[in-house]
Amino acid sequence: MTKYVIIGGEAAGMSAAMQIVRNDSDAEITTLEAGGIYSYAQCGLPYVIGGAVEKTDHLIARDVETFRDRYGIDARTYHTVTNVDAKAKEVHGTCGDEQTPFTVSYDRLLIASGVRPRIPNWPGTELTGVHKVKTIPDIHEITDDLSGVTDAAVIGGGYVGLEMAENLREIGVNVHMIERNNRLAKMFDEDMSAHIHEEAKAHGIGLRLNEQVESLTDDGSGRVQSVQTNQGEVPAQLVIVATGAVPNTEFLEGTGVTMTDRGAVRVNAYMETNVDGIYAAGDCATQYHRIKEKDDHIPLGTHANKQGRIAGLNMIGSPATFKGIVGTAILRFHNLTLARTGLSEAEARQLNFPFETVVNKSTDIAGYFEDSHPLHVKLVYHSGNGMLLGGQVIGEKGADKRIDVLATALFHRMDIDDLKDLDLAYAPPFNGVWDPIQQTARRRK
Template sequence: MVERIVVIGADAAGMSAASQALRTAAGRGRELEIVAVDRGRWTSYSACGIPYWVAGDVDGPDALIARTAEEHRANGIDVRLGTVAESVDLAAGTVEVAGIDDDRRERLGFDQLVLAIGAVPVRPDLPGIEARGIFGVQTLDDGAAVIDYLGIRKPRTAVVVGAGYIGLEMAEALVRRGMHVTVVEQEPEPMTTLDPDLGKSVRMAMIGMGIDVRTETGVEAFEAGGDGHVRRLVTESGEVDADVVVLGIGVRPASELASAAGLPLGAGGGIRVDDRLRVRGTENVWAAGDCVETFDRVRGAYVHVPLGTHANKQGRVLGTNLGGGDATFPGIVGTAVSKICDLEIARTGLREVDADAAGLEYVAVTIESTTRSGYYPGAEPLTVKVLAERPGGRLLGAQIVGKEDAAKRIDVLAMALWNEMTVMDVAMTDLSYAPPFSPVWDPVQIAARKAADKLT
């Protein structure tokens, strides 16, 4: 008997799940019919690449698409774009869908339902927020809208509200397009995924790049001109001219559809799933990607961390289970990297504020080093910060800020976190060395050694 699966969301998690389900089922002699619906115009794309499209580093949108709708259809998935899922009836096993640009309406029956509906940019409820030229950047459609606006309006001044990953990456993109860029952030320092001492380093680097950085500044309103396009922001410290505004204040799980269907949500608003990605309390509803909450192995708690790395892995796990296999998603440790111009930024695990909130006793150590041996041409400065639990020395988290070849060192510390290693373990790990690549003691090992010394 053919089993019908309806997938809501045709990006990383949804299409990874659909493709893996077909592969797994084929190996077990099962037959699946998969229908995937999405309100957008593209499938399986890299939203992380949008700032680099805006900056001109990559052509888009085609360069950012891993697999087109036509390719998915050729593989046996019925992909329906420009289609929004309006409601889910769990008792009847149906999804009501409608066309975005036409009068199409349909009730899709399902045996299994996959929710991969992603996240949406936070838009503050402020006067003037509906002015033209104010953009959130989450989907390829959002990126296309920004590109079109910049091409038509040719703005000279830009304001980025929020100094997280997307805010900094879009600030760089707009600087490189020749605009005067102001970044407005409520917190004392940018990049609140870092501790403030490393966040300060990011702020000073941004200022050195010619970006006007205004921290501890809240936005009160947006003002539009007579043509309805944004002209300025009103902040607590005065007005800021803006021909275009990018919102970089984070995203929230797109979980309204799940909530309306009576499915359980976590404290962060994401859908609650088990380690097989089945929605808790159900037998035939699954969810993955930016709409779910994920188990943090360091905190021992569920958190909402919307990243493409998680979405793709979760989609593969979910699809394996849908196809008749058995797979689990083991959780995350909170690893991420970013850059603004020539400054690389990386983090994994807990910040000091997280460790404090968890009631942990710890030591924190920050060291300065270089990306190569100091005498070797091209050596660049970097800062590494490490947190270790007291008294045993278990690594709790790490942060890195530096120039070229700094950020990917975080992966060593992420792997150590994953395996619950101590800082002394990290200090004595057999890492590679040659002057073109690192000092004889790699900076992550120097930081770990200093933390171990402080513990004793």
């Protein structure tokens, strides 16, 4: 009997566990989850605030009892791992409120411990009303804390910040977004971010760009009342800190497992680390970027589920490889869909790719239809050989379809001229005779 231990009970960890269950009838599987909930859709959390998702229970794919009773997994909750002894093949930690020590031995170990929100060391982050967004309990705390809130500050203009700003605005809260850079959504290029700024202003969201947070101030009762920046005071009885994430990998110190300078575990295509018997997958691990041709760290649920499945197969001796990512992401921001894949102009420049860009404003369907909507498309391509490097699409409708075409093209190393030859679906209610990405490709110099 092989002993499998998995640290982390969410996307990557339980995807791996299910592969082991289905393919190794003699497996002894122990999963160690620091929280109390297994297998939930983290990406759906902001939409509970706005009401698009009725309650957090709807985000749980399988509860812990299902893993225990139906699949025979020793699925433990409130088990925090503190260190791994790679020589003895043991995992050590504490469990419960009493922090009772535990030790679990393994033959094969998967690190699927995810990431946690990065909370800067600002004075006042301990005040009531200051929140992060990562777990179901986080959302419960926010909803319980909304009574009487008229103004909220969202610190950070990335994915989580934008989604939380939208959903707080949906329930009538005045929202102020504070971003230390000169624009929101730095994963998009500056010319594309302008559309995001317009949308924010159209929905009454205050933008505080190029501002550094200095502290969070107390109203005298222990509750936050404002955010102090280097340019003034922002009123807020509720603060969402969305300033990035940090891998949960401190417990690997001393194991010899190789990590990036930011703490993500380096893995090969088989999800193996450099230490025999230890695998890693999901948000705490690296992903090979097919366009950059090097390891990257882009923590998303899509990668976590794929990497977890592949890790589980390799742990049972059924070889499978992770084919890599191309950097695809999408989110809704009020009436706009924001989508990107591959390299932005800024990333191409940072990697010293010789590149050109082409931008086009089109419509999501045939332009003569009354319900057509503007669609903004930007393509980044290699100026030497024309290879497609990336794309960004923003509009009210149709961005999702186009970004998936571009992601597929990137995966298969197509060049910008190949886009013009694609046999894409056409009928006036669905598209123009030339798809917007083809129209954009045709504008190449």
